[in-house]
Structure formats: C-alpha cells, structure tokens
C-alpha cells in the first residue's frame with residue numbers, strides 16, 4: 137500500500153493536531169446549540185470519529201452515505217444517496233462532516249437536501265479542501281488543509297475502496313489509476 141504513495145502531504149500527527157484545533161473552535165461556536173453532526177460516509181468516517189471526541193459540547197450524530205466517484209478519480213457528476221439519515225433534521229442546527237471537498241458536487245447536493253428538509257442551520261466542516269477542482273461555487277465554513285490538484289488517499293479517503301486505512305494523507309502514484 138505504502139509503495140503506491142508518491143508523497144505524504146500531511147502526517148498522522150499533523151492531522152491529529154488540526155482535528156483538535158477544529159474541535160476546539162467548533163466547541164466554542166456550537167455552545168448551547170446541541171448540533172446534529174452528520175458524517176458523510178464512507179470517506180468521512182475516520183475524521184468524524186476523531187472530530188466528535190475533540191468537541192466538548194453535547195451533540196447528536198447521524199450518518200448518510202453518498203457516492204459519486206466509484207472506481208474513478210473524477211466525479212461521475214451524479215451524487216447517489218446510498219443510505220439516508222435515521223432522524224429528521226427539521227429545526228436542527230446541522231453540522232456536516234466531510235473528508236474532502238473537490239468538485240463541490242457532493243456537498244452542494246447535500247446542503248440542498250438538508251435545506252429542503254428545513255434544517256434550522258447548515259454548517260460545513262471539511263478536513264481537506266481542493267479548491268482548484270471546484271465546479272460549483274461553494275466554501276466550507278471550517279476547513280483543515282488546502283490540497284494541491286492531485287488525487288489523494290488515506291485517513292478515510294479511497295481509490296476504488298482501497299487505502300482508507302492509511303493514517304496519513306498522501307498523493308496516489310498515477311500508475312495506480314492509469315493502468
């Protein structure tokens with residue numbers, strides 16, 4: 137697995153420090169609001185579990201699975217809900233937890249869905265942002281790191297379902313997806 141990585145962008149320690157920083161800030165900003173924290177599966181599962189431990193205010197969690205990349209390094213453009221939320225978002229302060237915003241299509245679709253379901257507020261936190269690839273105008277409210285225009289894997293992010301268990305984030309060698 138390690139042999140398929142061209143370059144490590146952020147180490148496990150750097151990621152942990154950033155997650156702590158985001159958790160501290162969110163704890164201040166969500167004081168007294170009991171947010172519903174939504175994990176966008178599958179990619180965000182590791183970030184979600186580390187982040188909620190770093191948030192000190194009472195909160196509830198739920199999960200939604202969406203997918204648009206499949207076996208490709210480019211978005212299919214079609215965001216499919218594979219698993220919906222268990223609870224209603226009506227009147228709730230929602231915090232969407234994403235691993236990465238790339239084209240922005242996944243998030244703009246999700247925000248639309250949650251606003252139509254009458255969430256009181258929708259806030260987005262992403263660990264990684266790749267602004268160079270954006271096709272829709274969208275900025276996260278909170279972000280960890282800005283990434284170059286490269287396909288990355290690790291810390292939850294996959295290529296064809298592989299590499300999610302790497303504890304760091306790295307650039308995938310192109311020969312892996314070009315073969």
Ligand SMILES: O=P(O)(O)OC[C@H]1O[C@H](OP(=O)(O)OP(=O)(O)O)[C@H](O)[C@@H]1O
Pocket residue numbers: 176177178179180202203204205206211234235236237238239240241242243294
């Ligand atoms: O901004 P975008 O271009 O929409 O890309 C970001 C989304 O793509 C990935 O999910 P993917 O569809 O690969 O599903 P997965 O989380 O199950 O890997 C990633 O986890 C984000 O949810």
Ligand SMILES: [Mg+2]
Pocket residue numbers: 179205206293294295
């Ligand atoms: Mg994926």
